[in-house]
Amino acid sequence: MENKKSAKSFFVQNAIWGVFLIEVIIFAVASHGTFTSGSNIVNILRQVSYYGIASVGMTFVILIAGIDLSIGSIITLVNMICAFMMVNMGWNMWIAILISLIVGMVIGLLNGCMVALVGMPALIATFASQTVFEGIAFLITNGRPISGFTKDNPAINLFARWTIGPIPICAILMAACFALGSFILNKSYFGRYFYAIGGNEEAAELSGIRVNHVKILIYALSGLFAALAGIVLLSRSGSAQTTVGKGLEFDVITCVVLGGVSVNGGVGHISGVVAGVLIIGSLTNGMILLNVSDYTQMVVKGLVLAVAVGIDCLSKKRATT
Amino acid sequence: MSEDYVLELEHIRKEYPGVVALKDVTLQLRRGEILGLIGENGAGKSTLIKCCSGAVIPTSGKIRINGKEFDRMTPQLAAENGIAIIYQEFNNVKELSAAENLFLGRPIRKGMVIDKKEMEKKAQEAFDQLHIKIDPKELVKNLTVGYQQMIEIAKAVQQDAQVLIMDEPSAPLTTNEVQSMFEVVELLRSKGVSIIYISHRLEEIFHLSDRIEVIRDGEYVETLITKESNVDQLIRLMVGREMTQKYPPREPCIDENNVVLELKDVCGNGDRNMSLQIHAGEVLGLGGLVGAGRTELAQVIFGSKQKDSGQILLNGKEINPKSPREAIDLGIALVPEDRKRHGALLGISIKNNINMPIYKRISTASVINSKVEKQNAEKYREEIQIKCPSTNQLVKNLSGGNQQKVILGKWLAADSQVIIFDEPTRGIDVGAKYEIYNLINDLCAQGRAVLMISSEMEELIGMSDRIIVLAEGEMTGELQKEEFNADLIMAYASAVADKKEG
Numbered sequence: 014m015e016n017k018k019s020a021k022s023f024f025v026q027n028a029i030w031g032v033f034l035i036e037v038i039i040f041a042v043a044s045h046g047t048f049t050s051g052s053n054i055v056n057i058l059r060q061v062s063y064y065g066i067a068s069v070g071m072t073f074v075i076l077i078a079g080i081d082l083s084i085g086s087i088i089t090l091v092n093m094i095c096a097f098m099m100v101n102m103g104w105n106m107w108i109a110i111l112i113s114l115i116v117g118m119v120i121g122l123l124n125g126c127m128v129a130l131v132g133m134p135a136l137i138a139t140f141a142s143q144t145v146f147e148g149i150a151f152l153i154t155n156g157r158p159i160s161g162f163t164k165d166n167p168a169i170n171l172f173a174r175w176t177i178g179p180i181p182i183c184a185i186l187m188a189a190c191f192a193l194g195s196f197i198l199n200k201s202y203f204g205r206y207f208y209a210i211g212g213n214e215e216a217a218e219l220s221g222i223r224v225n226h227v228k229i230l231i232y233a234l235s236g237l238f239a240a241l242a243g244i245v246l247l248s249r250s251g252s253a254q255t256t257v258g259k260g261l262e263f264d265v266i267t268c269v270v271l272g273g274v275s276v277n278g279g280v281g282h283i284s285g286v287v288a289g290v291l292i293i294g295s296l297t298n299g300m301i302l303l304n305v306s307d308y309t310q311m312v313v314k315g316l317v318l319a320v321a322v323g324i325d326c327l328s329k330k331r332a333t334t
Numbered sequence: 335m336s337e338d339y340v341l342e343l344e345h346i347r348k349e350y351p352g353v354v355a356l357k358d359v360t361l362q363l364r365r366g367e368i369l370g371l372i373g374e375n376g377a378g379k380s381t382l383i384k385c386c387s388g389a390v391i392p393t394s395g396k397i398r399i400n401g402k403e404f405d406r407m408t409p410q411l412a413a414e415n416g417i418a419i420i421y422q423e424f425n426n427v428k429e430l431s432a433a434e435n436l437f438l439g440r441p442i443r444k445g446m447v448i449d450k451k452e453m454e455k456k457a458q459e460a461f462d463q464l465h466i467k468i469d470p471k472e473l474v475k476n477l478t479v480g481y482q483q484m485i486e487i488a489k490a491v492q493q494d495a496q497v498l499i500m501d502e503p504s505a506p507l508t509t510n511e512v513q514s515m516f517e518v519v520e521l522l523r524s525k526g527v528s529i530i531y532i533s534h535r536l537e538e539i540f541h542l543s544d545r546i547e548v549i550r551d552g553e554y555v556e557t558l559i560t561k562e563s564n565v566d567q568l569i570r571l572m573v574g575r576e577m578t579q580k581y582p583p584r585e586p587c588i589d590e591n592n593v594v595l596e597l598k599d600v601c602g603n604g605d606r607n608m609s610l611q612i613h614a615g616e617v618l619g620l621g622g623l624v625g626a627g628r629t630e631l632a633q634v635i636f637g638s639k640q641k642d643s644g645q646i647l648l649n650g651k652e653i654n655p656k657s658p659r660e661a662i663d664l665g666i667a668l669v670p671e672d673r674k675r676h677g678a679l680l681g682i683s684i685k686n687n688i689n690m691p692i693y694k695r696i697s698t699a700s701v702i703n704s705k706v707e708k709q710n711a712e713k714y715r716e717e718i719q720i721k722c723p724s725t726n727q728l729v730k731n732l733s734g735g736n737q738q739k740v741i742l743g744k745w746l747a748a749d750s751q752v753i754i755f756d757e758p759t760r761g762i763d764v765g766a767k768y769e770i771y772n773l774i775n776d777l778c779a780q781g782r783a784v785l786m787i788s789s790e791m792e793e794l795i796g797m798s799d800r801i802i803v804l805a806e807g808e809m810t811g812e813l814q815k816e817e818f819n820a821d822l823i824m825a826y827a828s829a830v831a832d833k834k835e836g
Contacts, residue, residue, distance in 0.1 A: 201700040202693035205686055212681035219638065219676050220744065221662040221691040279681045 040299035061294030070238030078278025084239035088258030091243030096253035121236020125229030160252035173249035211278030346395035370543035374763035418490030433457035433470035480511030581796035600644035619798025667750035680730035714743035735766025
């Protein structure tokens with residue numbers, strides 16, 4: 014009985030990897046093997062790395078039943094200011110990156126303060142900062158892209174272009190972020206706090222957790238991971254555009270929810286999110302290989318998000334009747 | 335014979351993953367009778383009535399309404415077949431009028447628009463019929479809980495309910511309101527409505543019911559004719575064993591020279607001039623009516639609300655906890671009244687719950703020492719006998735009594751010196767109550783100080799060493815052990831009200 018039950022829960026917990034496998038097989042067959050070629054796999058890893066990185070922060074946010082809509086704007090802003098500092102001001106690349114990361118974290122901090130201290134709904138607070146920082150990113154150059162900085166700073170390519178063996182640095186960075194996220198959730202006491210707050214904020218507070226502090230920390234982390242994702246994206250694209258991050262929060266939220274992190278908070282693991290990221294990454298890549306139009310891709314991704322949340326809500330409903 | 339019965343439940347069973355909520359319950363409700371349904375908490379009463387309403391789908395068993403057989407109910411089917419349920423929490427819209435609430439979901443219309451006049455007229459008729467004095471135009475938020483409940487009952491009557499199920503209807507009501515509710519219920523019976531009346535208050539069951547059904551641990555026990563039964567018999571059937579001693583005796587262990595917690599003229603959070611002392615090894619009972627300011631006082635001591643003035647001293651040193659975190663680190667703990675909302679973290683494991691307040695202490699550079707974490711959980715599981723297959727079990731799968739023990743375990747792990755219990759045994763069945771009382775005695779023997787808020791007079795008198803009574807945010811009386819007397823406590827508890835009236 015006990016064995017049967019744990020076997021069942023093993024399948025349920027890992028069903029997401031089954032979905033990934035089926036997806037890979039379908040695309041491999043449909044693309045006559047192009048999809049599973051070594052160069053395409055490396056390509057997929059490059060493509061998913063930035064939203065994989067951002068999804069770690071988003072996982073924390075959704076675990077406490079919050080949401081962060083500002084990360085697309087943070088990614089855009091980081092692209093613009095990092096490139097601006099390097100090209101227009103001629104600063105050292107590492108200093109530019111460091112400042113960019115700090116900016117991302119400060120934006121997250123502001124989000125956290127609006128949510129935790131002012132008590133604004135996360136949806137509205139982060140939606141407001143999305144708009145504000147998208148505007149600021151645009152104001153830096155009046156909407157003009159910044160390019161050419163790769164000539165003076167070839168090292169900026171290191172995240173996307175450089176590899177260790179066949180694996181691009183950005184994929185290694187993503188793996189490191191996943192490992193860090195998993196470590197925080199499972200081994201550090203912060204992880205316990207996240208699950209507690211996601212399960213029941215009031216009881217968490219009365220168990221001695223400083224809920225507001227933890228919330229601010231989580232939004233700051235989300236901003237930091239988004240900023241790191243922005244740097245990786247900048248490294249990949251080689252120029253900074255004012256529209257580069259638009260809508261990315263949508264992809265990231267989809268990955269996280271698809272990975273089994275409940276939008277009601279308190280439930281989820283990084284391993285599921287890894288699968289979610291890979292599924293969305295291969296879906297995008299596979300559809301491009303098969304020449305599916307951008308608009309059809311939108312339709313498919315929207316449906317995936319709806320189905321993922323739907324399954325989450327249905328399973329919750331079934332557990333209570 | 336089945337035509338005699340309006341509602342029959344046959345061998346209802348409900349399983350949840352890992353838990354059997356109902357093993358086998360059978361219930362037969364005659365036309366025009368009041369059937370009292372009793373059982374300890376966790377016996378399965380709520381699950382059973384949710385099977386009738388369609389909120390819960392039974393794993394097996396039959397539901398028969400007027401001879402028509404169903405495997406399961408849906409909320410719609412239940413309504414169509416004349417089953418109405420009055421829950422403890424009402425489904426009303428506070429910003430709408432009494433009449434609009436009465437016709438909520440099926441308003442009377444004139445063409446496209448709602449016919450307010452007609453609705454108010456019909457509502458007046460409905461209220462008159464039940465001898466309820468409510469102005470149909472009054473907004474529900476301005477009505478007392480008692481009247482809000484009356485609207486729910488009138489709604490059920492409006493919808494031609496043949497079976498009315500009432501889950502603890504008297505719990506939120508004042509004594510006078512309970513009387514009016516009884517009158518309405520008896521009126522309904524005379525009109526041929528059948529009523530299932532669930533209550534913890536046995537005197538109400540005896541007053542109202544024709545027959546009484548007892549369930550225990552999800553199983554049918556017995557159905558008795560009310561006139562031929564007595565309280566002792568019912569308790570025996572509910573508990574399934576003889577209760578010889580309700581409150582375990584406590585070895586005297588008060589250290590009169592050691593004042594652990596002292597309050598001097600504390601004002602704030604609705605309370606005024608609170609002054610009290612608790613000694614090591616003492617249980618100070620806090621009596622009073624609901625809303626007297628007892629929970630509010632606990633919140634101030636525990637740092638979740640702030641005082642405006644006055645002093646709190648812990649072991650002679652002034653403290654000023656600004657948050658539960660600070661209070662916990664000082665050695666103060668609160669076992670709150672609403673266990674599920676404020677006490678236990680239901681979605682996570684016993685182990686995590688017990689260690690939650692001390693994770694920082696058992697971590698180095700934020701990494702949890704998992705060995706200590708596990709040892710802590712096992713230690714308190716054994717020490718306070720939390721019944722569970724493993725400390726990795728989720729707290730939501732435990733019974734109320736065991737959940738309460740987990741909360742207590744958490745505070746023992748945090749090494750709290752002052753433990754505040756707010757209604758320590760609310761919603762806990764009789765057997766587990768005794769265990770909680772024993773644990774409180776152990777706390778005293780260990781030299782901890784206990785502040786116990788209780789609305790159960792017997793519990794207050796049975797467990798306290800001293801009792802302080804509050805009324806409307808003020809202290810109205812203090813009783814030493816030899817002065818304990820229920821009438822006196824009640825007099826103090828209503829002291830302020832009397833003063834105002836007089």
